[in-house]
Amino acid sequence: MSGKVGNQTIAITRKVIIRNRACIVSKKEKAGPLGEFFDQVEDEKFEEETWEKAESKFMKSTYSKLVTSCNITDQDVDCILSGDLLNQCMATGFALKHTGRPIIGLYGACSTMAESTAIGALLVDGGGFNNVVCMTSSHYCSAEKQFRGPLELGTQRAPTSQWTVTGSGGIILSSEGDGPVITNVTLGKILDFNIADSNNMGAAMAPSAASTIITHLKDTGRVPDYYDLIVTGDLGIYGRQLCEKIMQEEGVHFTQNRYKDCGELIFDPLVQDTHAGGSGCGCSAVVLTGYLLDMMQKKQINRLLFVATGALMSPTSVKQGVPILGVAHAIAIENV
Amino acid sequence: MSGKVGNQTIAITRKVIIRNRACIVSKKEKAGPLGEFFDQVEDEKFEEETWEKAESKFMKSTYSKLVTSCNITDQDVDCILSGDLLNQCMATGFALKHTGRPIIGLYGACSTMAESTAIGALLVDGGGFNNVVCMTSSHYCSAEKQFRGPLELGTQRAPTSQWTVTGSGGIILSSEGDGPVITNVTLGKILDFNIADSNNMGAAMAPSAASTIITHLKDTGRVPDYYDLIVTGDLGIYGRQLCEKIMQEEGVHFTQNRYKDCGELIFDPLVQDTHAGGSGCGCSAVVLTGYLLDMMQKKQINRLLFVATGALMSPTSVKQGVPILGVAHAIAIENV
Numbered sequence: 087m088s089g090k091v092g093n094q095t096i097a098i099t100r101k102v103i104i105r106n107r108a109c110i111v112s113k114k115e116k117a118g119p120l121g122e123f124f125d126q127v128e129d130e131k132f133e134e135e136t137w138e139k140a141e142s143k144f145m146k147s148t149y150s151k152l153v154t155s156c157n158i159t160d161q162d163v164d165c166i167l168s169g170d171l172l173n174q175c176m177a178t179g180f181a182l183k184h185t186g187r188p189i190i191g192l193y194g195a196c197s198t199m200a201e202s203t204a205i206g207a208l209l210v211d212g213g214g215f216n217n218v219v220c221m222t223s224s225h226y227c228s229a230e231k232q233f234r235g236p237l238e239l240g241t242q243r244a245p246t247s248q249w250t251v252t253g254s255g256g257i258i259l260s261s262e263g264d265g266p267v268i269t270n271v272t273l274g275k276i277l278d279f280n281i282a283d284s285n286n287m288g289a290a291m292a293p294s295a296a297s298t299i300i301t302h303l304k305d306t307g308r309v310p311d312y313y314d315l316i317v318t319g320d321l322g323i324y325g326r327q328l329c330e331k332i333m334q335e336e337g338v339h340f341t342q343n344r345y346k347d348c349g350e351l352i353f354d355p356l357v358q359d360t361h362a363g364g365s366g367c368g369c370s371a372v373v374l375t376g377y378l379l380d381m382m383q384k385k386q387i388n389r390l391l392f393v394a395t396g397a398l399m400s401p402t403s404v405k406q407g408v409p410i411l412g413v414a415h416a417i418a419i420e421n422v
Numbered sequence: 423m424s425g426k427v428g429n430q431t432i433a434i435t436r437k438v439i440i441r442n443r444a445c446i447v448s449k450k451e452k453a454g455p456l457g458e459f460f461d462q463v464e465d466e467k468f469e470e471e472t473w474e475k476a477e478s479k480f481m482k483s484t485y486s487k488l489v490t491s492c493n494i495t496d497q498d499v500d501c502i503l504s505g506d507l508l509n510q511c512m513a514t515g516f517a518l519k520h521t522g523r524p525i526i527g528l529y530g531a532c533s534t535m536a537e538s539t540a541i542g543a544l545l546v547d548g549g550g551f552n553n554v555v556c557m558t559s560s561h562y563c564s565a566e567k568q569f570r571g572p573l574e575l576g577t578q579r580a581p582t583s584q585w586t587v588t589g590s591g592g593i594i595l596s597s598e599g600d601g602p603v604i605t606n607v608t609l610g611k612i613l614d615f616n617i618a619d620s621n622n623m624g625a626a627m628a629p630s631a632a633s634t635i636i637t638h639l640k641d642t643g644r645v646p647d648y649y650d651l652i653v654t655g656d657l658g659i660y661g662r663q664l665c666e667k668i669m670q671e672e673g674v675h676f677t678q679n680r681y682k683d684c685g686e687l688i689f690d691p692l693v694q695d696t697h698a699g700g701s702g703c704g705c706s707a708v709v710l711t712g713y714l715l716d717m718m719q720k721k722q723i724n725r726l727l728f729v730a731t732g733a734l735m736s737p738t739s740v741k742q743g744v745p746i747l748g749v750a751h752a753i754a755i756e757n758v
Binding site: 096164277 | 430515545612744
């Protein structure tokens with residue numbers, strides 16, 4: 087039974103274990119600095135006719151990998167929590183319709199991996215659910231087409247623009263099994279700092295990331311160095327600098343290298359021409375499930391604060407010139 | 423602490439009370455058969471420049487009404503669960519950014535009122551949350567523009583087409599206060615019956631509604647007449663007939679007038695030219711919060727199964743000719 091701590095944080099009191107993890111990426115992600123941590127790589131079309139169907143297949147295959155490598159069946163899955171960037175979350179719908187299991191659709195833009203994990207942890211903690219799958223996906227081509235313009239135009243990219251990750255990542259939360267546990271979740275509020283440039287999403291999300299981290303530390307009474315690593319995603323190079331600046335102004339300081347960002351980690355901007363870094367729901371999802379949870383498994387880190395960030399905007403809202411809103415949810419993951 | 427019952431149902435074991443309810447509709451809804459139950463009516467532009475901003479204002483005003491008429495403040499709200507039909511759920515983002523409270527964005531198409539209520543009930547039952555707001559909205563003009571075509575074209579409507587409700591409805595779930603309680607939730611799976619006609623959403627959703635109701639009855643061991651009323655939403659006239667037919671074929675029979683549909687209840691098709699009936703997330707939300715919960719308050723009914731249904735489709739998926747997927751979640755609400 088969970089308990090509220092402070093203003094936005096819930097302490098998870100049952101043992102909620104990350105029982106399994108899986109991710110599948112495309113070639114550009116595999117060629118990046120974290121390439122060795124992703125165990126399956128597929129062409130961006132993944133043998134499908136459209137990018138949208140390909141994105142669904144990334145998610146569908148990740149779900150299958152999650153379930154089969156854990157030696158459970160669909161029937162053992164009590165609920166699937168998932169969302170994506172496509173209008174009306176269509177990647178999720180087509181990826182998971184074959185499962186025959188209860189599905190809760192989420193929308194939190196690029197914060198979805200933390201959002202699904204937060205709700206999943208609360209459901210398992212509540213006692214009515216055992217195996218809960220939390221997952222998300224994104225796809226460079228379907229996202230560019232939907233949010234910016236036809237790829238065929240070859241439009242020049244702004245220095246602050248980010249590169250949507252093609253891939254899907256997911257975890258199974260359970261009260262059984264082995265793995266790190268989720269100890270706290272801090273649910274984020276929506277902030278509006280009047281940023282309307284869809285090529286500068288890092289600036290729209292940075293205040294939300296800073297707000298959620300500061301609130302989490304205040305709510306739990308922890309100092310920043312309680313965590314071996316605090317990771318935001320996906321602010322990118324400039325968003326991460328902005329987030330760090332806001333936190334410093336609020337008196338929150340980190341020991342060097344204890345604060346990183348998924349968008350910065352996944353690509354090498356000089357070699358891969360990715361400008362400010364990676365983005366998309368898939369970015370923080372594959373960095374968490376491929377890289378960060380691997381570090382936890384090897385005990386290279388034992389306490390992780392995972393803070394996925396979302397830029398809330400739509401093709402329509404961008405054309406209407408209204409601001410991009412930011413949101414961020416934080417998950418404390420610990421080896422116990 | 424909640425407990426799993428059967429395949430897709432969770433029994434809520436703490437007292438999770440519907441502490442307050444509110445809804446705001448536009449003129450067409452006010453002019454319909456349930457008009458007297460909606461306590462605020464606004465012009466479809468609601469003094470805003472765009473239909474999207476108007477939709478947000480319907481939701482923002484409904485949230486304010488919910489909180490103030492309950493004599494609580496934003497700070498007493500532990501979490502807001504909300505989603506809508508606009509691409510990337512932008513109505514929710516702009517409606518709730520001023521609250522400063524944790525927000526979980528959902529996407530379940532027109533099933534959102536049941537989806538948000540299900541998750542809200544599970545969170546309150548889990549012990550970490552007290553006042554949880556569950557809400558949604560839709561808007562005829564923003565939905566037609568996004569999913570079908572410019573209103574200015576005056577395109578002829580198909581006989582099976584439905585009319586998106588303009589309005590917003592919401593409830594506050596709490597472990598305190600007076601009101602009916604939520605006793606069970608049945609989370610739905612995604613079904614694909616290969617319906618690709620976006621003017622016949624009722625056919626795409628009917629099998630999901632039937633599946634969720636049948637599963638709910640099987641999981642809980644209840645007979646259909648346990649409920650004074652089972653209400654689906656928003657299948658419309660033809661979808662409701664189809665749902666009833668599927669259930670009859672599966673051996674589930676109702677006493678006359680114990681099964682109704684929100685899409686059929688909200689408009690008078692002969693007078694209001696609404697063809698198959700109402701639709702949109704707002705449809706089941708305002709019928710629940712305006713009409714059905716009023717009947718419960720007056721003890722005209724004491725056991726209600728509320729089954730909101732969603733047609734999962736996007737402007738892109740419709741153009742690509744892929745099927746419309748269906749989903750339905752059920753909430754058992756009882757006067758105890």
